Amino acid sequence: MSREDLLARLLAQAEDGGGDFVTLRAIVEEASELGAARVLSRMGLDDDNAHDDVAELRELLRAWRDAKRSAWKAAIDWMVRGLLALLIFAIALRFGFGDLVR
Template identity: 45%
Template sequence: MTEDAKPALVENMVLLRREDFEELLDCAAERGAERCLAHLGLENGSAARDIRELRDLLDAWRDARRTAWQTFVKVLTTGLLAALLVGAAIKFKLMGGSQ
């Protein structure tokens, strides 16, 4: 390189203080987050409410699924116990079957 090229390079370099650099990074991060939210369709002011509603809906789905499994297990258990009782009643001739 010639010496004429060096000053031009130094003139185009930007020197930032640490605080300025951190502020620049914060600004870039905020802009990136805003773009991401806009891409997801959550750019308006009701994004937080929408996300809360989605979480509530997901929690309700999980509760319904858990309740359905619990109900299935209870029905199965009750059916098995009823079958055992009917079998025991037949075995001990408590139901008035043929002698």
């Protein structure tokens, strides 16, 4: 019996019996399972390799975040070095070491 058939039978049972708590809970659970299965199927994650695919995507996302963090850190590091070099150059000019720079 497929999930669709089971859900249809539960709905018919709820309609006939007035829908006690257990039947309604079973309807909600089966509808949730059916909806989740449809979403996974539409996303292409309903095969045996889906777990590996999601793990690989997470690893790729983690690597992207690490690379982005490293790029920002390197950019800030180079800006600080440039500002320090300008500061040293300005101090050298201020103290009259401009002739050494030329």
